[in-house]
Amino acid sequence: MPRLALFAMLLTVPVSVLAGCLAGPYPVPWQAVLGILAGGREYDPAFVTVVVQMRFFRVILAWLVGAGLAMSGVAFQGVLKNPLAEPFTLGVSGGAAFGAAMALGLGWNLGWAGAAFFPGLSVVPLCALAGSLLALAAALALSRGAGGASRETLVLAGIVVSAFLSACISLFKALNEESTASIVFWIMGGFQGRGATDVWLYLPYFGLGTLVVWRYSRELDVLALGEAQAVQLGVDAARVRVRLLAAASIMAGAAVSVCGVIGFVGLAVPHLVRLAFGASSRGLLALSGMLGGTLLVWSDIVARTILPGGAELPVGVVTALLGGPFFLFLLKRRAGNGS
Amino acid sequence: MIECRGLRAGYGGREVLRGVDLRVSPGEMAGLLGPNGSGKTTLLHVLSGVLSPTAGTVRIGEREIGDLRPKERAGMVAAVPQRAGPVPGMTVTSLVLLGRYPYLSLLGAYGARDHAAAQAAMDETGITPLAGRQTEALSGGEFQTALLARALCQATDILLLDEAAANLDVARKAAMHELLRKKNAAGLTVLSAVHDLNLAALYCDRLIFLKNGRVLADGPTRTVFTRAIVEEVYETTFHVFAHPVTGVPQGVVVPGGGPGAGGR
Numbered sequence: 001m002p003r004l005a006l007f008a009m010l011l012t013v014p015v016s017v018l019a020g021c022l023a024g025p026y027p028v029p030w031q032a033v034l035g036i037l038a039g040g041r042e043y044d045p046a047f048v049t050v051v052v053q054m055r056f057f058r059v060i061l062a063w064l065v066g067a068g069l070a071m072s073g074v075a076f077q078g079v080l081k082n083p084l085a086e087p088f089t090l091g092v093s094g095g096a097a098f099g100a101a102m103a104l105g106l107g108w109n110l111g112w113a114g115a116a117f118f119p120g121l122s123v124v125p126l127c128a129l130a131g132s133l134l135a136l137a138a139a140l141a142l143s144r145g146a147g148g149a150s151r152e153t154l155v156l157a158g159i160v161v162s163a164f165l166s167a168c169i170s171l172f173k174a175l176n177e178e179s180t181a182s183i184v185f186w187i188m189g190g191f192q193g194r195g196a197t198d199v200w201l202y203l204p205y206f207g208l209g210t211l212v213v214w215r216y217s218r219e220l221d222v223l224a225l226g227e228a229q230a231v232q233l234g235v236d237a238a239r240v241r242v243r244l245l246a247a248a249s250i251m252a253g254a255a256v257s258v259c260g261v262i263g264f265v266g267l268a269v270p271h272l273v274r275l276a277f278g279a280s281s282r283g284l285l286a287l288s289g290m291l292g293g294t295l296l297v298w299s300d301i302v303a304r305t306i307l308p309g310g311a312e313l314p315v316g317v318v319t320a321l322l323g324g325p326f327f328l329f330l331l332k333r334r335a336g337n338g339s
Numbered sequence: 340m341i342e343c344r345g346l347r348a349g350y351g352g353r354e355v356l357r358g359v360d361l362r363v364s365p366g367e368m369a370g371l372l373g374p375n376g377s378g379k380t381t382l383l384h385v386l387s388g389v390l391s392p393t394a395g396t397v398r399i400g401e402r403e404i405g406d407l408r409p410k411e412r413a414g415m416v417a418a419v420p421q422r423a424g425p426v427p428g429m430t431v432t433s434l435v436l437l438g439r440y441p442y443l444s445l446l447g448a449y450g451a452r453d454h455a456a457a458q459a460a461m462d463e464t465g466i467t468p469l470a471g472r473q474t475e476a477l478s479g480g481e482f483q484t485a486l487l488a489r490a491l492c493q494a495t496d497i498l499l500l501d502e503a504a505a506n507l508d509v510a511r512k513a514a515m516h517e518l519l520r521k522k523n524a525a526g527l528t529v530l531s532a533v534h535d536l537n538l539a540a541l542y543c544d545r546l547i548f549l550k551n552g553r554v555l556a557d558g559p560t561r562t563v564f565t566r567a568i569v570e571e572v573y574e575t576t577f578h579v580f581a582h583p584v585t586g587v588p589q590g591v592v593v594p595g596g597g598p599g600a601g602g603r
Contacts, residue, residue, distance in 0.1 A: 215445070215446075215447075217447065218440065218443060218447035219447075221429070221433070221437060222437055222440055224426045224429070225423070225426060225437070226423070226424075227389075228384065228389045228420060229418075229420055229423060231387070231388050231389045231409065232387045232388065232389060232413065232416075232417070232418040232420070233413055233437055233438070233440045233441065233493070234409045234410040234411075234412065234413025234414070234440050234441035235409060235440065236408075236409045274427075274428060280428075280429070280433055
């Protein structure tokens with residue numbers, strides 16, 4: 001069953017990419033889109049620019065970010081044994097946004113020499129990563145301080161951290177007399193104007209995170225049994241947990257540094273996959289990655305086509321609109337189970 | 340072989356084990372008995388690496404337990420936990436297969452050997468018909484049996500059980516212990532924490548009584564299962580008699596004896 005599902009999900013990738021390259025205020029005939037994607041350059045140069053520079057890399061970035069956020073959600077939910085955990089609810093995304101906004105605001109947007117070859121090593125994403133890890137540590141410490149890391153306390157702590165940091169971003173930006181648009185960008189992220197550079201920036205972190213999470217996916221199954229049994233089965237629980245948390249934070253933090261905070265993808269996607277297929281960690285990771293990518297590509301299509309006159313909605317607005325009710329549904333379902 | 344000397348351990352600031360000296364030789368089948376809170380689960384947690392001792396030494400085989408890498412240790416000692424809950428979305432087969440975790444390569448994929456070991460363990464414990472079932476859909480006893488299958492699938496020399504038969508009916512309790520005896524005869528060292536004194540006496544050659552975090556009595560079942568010892572351990576009045584068929588000691592509580600009543 002998951003094999004068939006995986007195959008079906010794989011099919012959605014080219015379909016979504018194609019749809020993403022077709023959609024937009026500037027009409028490009030579908031024959032031209034197909035031709036340009038296939039490598040043909042004999043078309044109207046305006047078409048080529050729109051399809052390749054404005055759409056294709058943006059779609060790829062949206063897919064990678066969606067996949068990264070979803071896999072990050074799988075890892076957080078598994079390690080923390082908390083069905084409500086994801087980068088957004090844990091404050092990880094907020095921390096990353098804070099780090100990145102500070103770096104940009106303080107004019108630290110300078111790469112060292114290596115950044116010219118490897119954009120991922122420039123200051124902004126590194127500050128985003130530091131911010132995400134610090135925010136996660138703060139949320140975990142807060143929830144422990146508030147009497148045990150129960151599911152609700154942890155999410156509550158994450159939301160407190162998140163709200164506090166977005167207030168800091170707003171204040172910082174306002175004091176620097178920046179436009180509200182740049183504040184909104186960090187709090188409600190989007191892909192407007194994103195392109196190839198951002199793909200290259202995100203790709204290494206996406207790759208590293210995916211590798212680590214995949215490597216420890218069997219351990220995620222064992223950790224689901226609880227700490228004591230995991231140790232009895234030979235899992236180095238403390239080490240595995242730290243590595244998975246770091247990998248999940250890196251995937252989510254680096255995503256924020258290229259496109260701002262996009263909530264609920266990491267929450268909703270793993271649950272949808274579990275509801276539909278009930279897969280083990282491996283299947284769950286693969287299917288969630290695919291679905292997360294597809295979902296974000298389509299959310300981005302909605303975000304840039306729904307408003308008249310070529311205006312764009314931040315994609316974070318679309319995912320929050322879809323994700324908020326889903327979060328409530330999960331809460332209610334858990335209350336109904338009495339667990 | 341398991342060996343503890345001067346073992347102390349606890350949770351946070353609360354010390355549960357207050358100096359345990361114990362040696363279980365290869366091929367023994369020992370029952371671990373004692374009142375609630377006497378330290379049975381804590382001892383099993385130390386022996387399976389879940390809890391680190393605060394003082395004293397613990398050896399598994401010839402090695403200090405703290406020196407073993409987690410997978411190495413899990414290849415030597417398997418445990419059937421108490422009060423474990425099912426995992427949503429996990430089938431019986433995938434639960435049993437997790438017993439192969441200590442032997443998995445870096446990529447974590449199961450090989451033919453792993454599947455064969457899991458199948459053998461499910462056959463032995465009689466849960467093969469449940470193989471495809473979700474763990475949430477199992478009864479308490481079936482889930483407990485699946486955990487035993489997982490521990491057997493772990494293919495260790497030492498097996499620790501913590502109230503493994505607690506949720507089983509009388510016949511299944513007996514069946515599980517017959518299986519443990521069979522595995523024991525084939526060389527498995529068994530240390531089993533049980534509340535059911537008589538069950539332990541029927542199936543274990545040796546009984547270890549814990550009280551207040553210390554070993555109060557330890558020896559062959561026929562020697563240590565006496566009225567004086569069980570009354571001291573449980574602080575209640577017992578009548579001890581020989582099992583009419585096998586002759587091993589059995590005990591029943593005498594009503595009105597209550598904790599602290601002691602006496603005759």
